[in-house]
Amino acid sequence: MKILFQVIAMLVSGAVAAAAMAQSYPGRPVKLIVPFPPGGSNDVVARAIGVQLGERLGQSVVIENRGGAGGTIGIDAAAKAAPDGYTLLLISVAYPMNIALGRLPQESIQSFIPVAMLGSGPSVLVVPAGLAVESVKDLIALARRRPGELNVGSAGIGSFQHFAAELFRIQSGIDVVIVQYKGGGPALIDLLAGQLQVNIGSLIQILPYVRSGKLKALGVGGSRRNAALPGVPTIAEDGVAGYEANNWWGILAPAGTPPAIVGRLRQEIAAILESAEMHKRFELEGAEVARMSPAEFGRLVTTETAKWARVVKDANIRAE
Numbered sequence: 001m002k003i004l005f006q007v008i009a010m011l012v013s014g015a016v017a018a019a020a021m022a023q024s025y026p027g028r029p030v031k032l033i034v035p036f037p038p039g040g041s042n043d044v045v046a047r048a049i050g051v052q053l054g055e056r057l058g059q060s061v062v063i064e065n066r067g068g069a070g071g072t073i074g075i076d077a078a079a080k081a082a083p084d085g086y087t088l089l090l091i092s093v094a095y096p097m098n099i100a101l102g103r104l105p106q107e108s109i110q111s112f113i114p115v116a117m118l119g120s121g122p123s124v125l126v127v128p129a130g131l132a133v134e135s136v137k138d139l140i141a142l143a144r145r146r147p148g149e150l151n152v153g154s155a156g157i158g159s160f161q162h163f164a165a166e167l168f169r170i171q172s173g174i175d176v177v178i179v180q181y182k183g184g185g186p187a188l189i190d191l192l193a194g195q196l197q198v199n200i201g202s203l204i205q206i207l208p209y210v211r212s213g214k215l216k217a218l219g220v221g222g223s224r225r226n227a228a229l230p231g232v233p234t235i236a237e238d239g240v241a242g243y244e245a246n247n248w249w250g251i252l253a254p255a256g257t258p259p260a261i262v263g264r265l266r267q268e269i270a271a272i273l274e275s276a277e278m279h280k281r282f283e284l285e286g287a288e289v290a291r292m293s294p295a296e297f298g299r300l301v302t303t304e305t306a307k308w309a310r311v312v313k314d315a316n317i318r319a320e
Contacts, residue, residue, distance in 0.1 A: 025085055025261050026059045032088045032251070033081075035074025037067040039185025040155060041121075041202035045249045046090045048281055049118060049272065056268040067183055070094065070158035070319070072103050079111040083256035085265065088115065092249050094160050096304035100312050101158045101319045109301060112252035113262055114294040116269040120248035121287030122222030123164045124203040125235055126215040128194050136219040136238035139198065143174035150176045152198040153187035157320055161187065163308055164200040164221060164245035166315040172240045191215070202247040203228065203286035220286075221245040228286035248290065250297055266294075 030053075034046045043065060050061035066074030071094050081087035089112065098104045125136060133139045143150050152169075154162040157180055165178050176198065181187040184201055191199045192214055199206070200221065207228055209215040219235035220226045223244055235243040251269065253262055272278055273289045282289050292300065311317070 025264060026057055028086065029060045029062050030054070030057065030086050030088065031062050031064050031081075032090055033074045033078045034063055034065050034090050035067065035071035035078075036065065036094070036155070037183035037185055038065050039188070039205075040183055041160075041205040041247055042090055042092050042094075042249065044204055044285070045092075045118060048278070049090075049251075049269070052272045052275070052278065053265075053268060056272065070098055070101070070103055070156050072098055075104065075108070078252070079108075079254060081254050083254040083258075085253065085257055085261035087254060088265070089252045089254075090249060091252055092160065093247050093304055093308075094158065096301050097158050097160065097163050097308045099301075099305045100309040101317060103158060103319050106305075109298065111255050113255055113257055114297045115251040115253050115262055115265050116273075116294075117248070117250040117290045117292035117297045117300070118269070118273065119282050119287050119290050120246055121202060121204045121282075121285065122220045122226055123160070123200050123245040123247065124206050124210070124217050124221065124226075124229070124232075124286070125168070125198070125200045125219045126191070126206055126210060126217050127198055128191060128196075129214055129216050130194070131197060131216070133218065134216075136233075136235055136240065139218055140172050140174055140239055143172075143176055147175040148177060150174075150197045151195070152176050152178045152200070153191050153196040154178050154180050155184040155187055155201070156180050156182055157317065159184070160245075160247050161199065161201045162317075163311055165198075166317065167245055167311055168200055168235070168240065168243060170311070170314055171243050200245070204247070204282075207286045226286050227283065248300070250290075 034042050036042045046063050054061040078089035152165045190196050210217045217232045219238050221235050
C-alpha cells in the first residue's frame with residue numbers, strides 16, 4: 001500500500017510539474033528551424049506563422065535557416081536539439097521526399113513529435129514571360145520539338161521542385177534537363193534571368209512573380225483550379241492526366257518534448273490557423289489552412305513517402 005501511495009504521489013507531482021512548466025513556458029525566445037535557405041516556400045510559411053506565434057507566446061520566435069543536403073542538415077540539428085520546447089522544426093513535403101530518397105531513415109519520424117499541420121498549396125508550372133508558349137500543351141509540344149534543350153529549375157536533388165519536375169517529365173514523356181540549385185530562391189533568380197525555361201514550384205513562393213507579370217503560369221499542380229489563379233487550368237486538365245504535386249507545411253518538436261509544452265504549442269497554433277488573418281494570408285498566397293490531428297499528420301507523411309518513392313524508382317533518382 002505504501003508503494004502505491006508513493007506511485008500516486010509521483011504521478012501527481014509529475015502532473016503538477018508539467019502544468020507549472022506549461023504555464024511558465026516560454027521563458028526565452030523559441031527557435032524555429034527552417035531546413036532550407038531564405039526565399040523558398042518553407043521560409044515564407046515559417047515567417048508568417050512565427051510572427052503570430054511569438055505574439056501569442058509572449059516571446060519572439062526566431063527563424064533559423066539551416067539549409068543544405070536537401071534539408072537534412074536542418075532536420076538533423078532539430079532532432080539533436082534539447083527537447084524543451086525551445087527548438088521546433090518546420091517541415092514540408094520535402095521531408096517524406098528525403099525519406100523516399102534514402103537521405104533520412106524510415107524511422108526518422110520517431111525523432112520528432114507532430115505538433116501541428118499548417119497548410120497546403122499546389123505546385124505551379126511557370127515559364128519566363130517572354131517564352132512563346134501559352135499552355136501546358138504548348139510547352140510539351142515545344143519540348144518535343146527541342147528534346148534535351150529546355151532547362152527546368154530545381155531547388156536541389158530531393159526537393160519539392162525536383163520531384164514535381166520529375167513527375168511532370170515522366171507523365172508527359174518529354175526530354176528536359178533538370179538543373180539543380182541550392183534552394184528555390186536561386187533557381188527562381190535564374191528563371192527570371194532567362195537562364196532557365198521552366199520551373200514547377202510551390203505556388204506560395206512563385207505567385208508574386210506571376211502577379212507582377214515576370215513569370216507566366218501555365219498550369220497548377222493541384223486536383224482543382226486554384227482561387228488565386230482562377231483562369232489557369234490544372235496540369236492534369238491541360239495535357240498530363242493524373243498529374244498532382246502539392247506542397248504542405250507542418251511543425252515538429254524533438255521527441256521527448258514535454259506533453260504540456262507540445263499541448264500549449266498546438267493550442268496556440270490552432271488559434272492562429274483559425275484567425276481570419278492567417279486564412280487571408282494563405283489564400284492570398286494560393287494555399288489553404290489545413291486541419292489535421294497529429295495522427296492524421298503522421299499518416300500524411302507515410303502516404304507521401306510511398307508516393308514519392310515510386311517517383312524515385314521511376315526516375316532513378318540518386319542522392320548525392
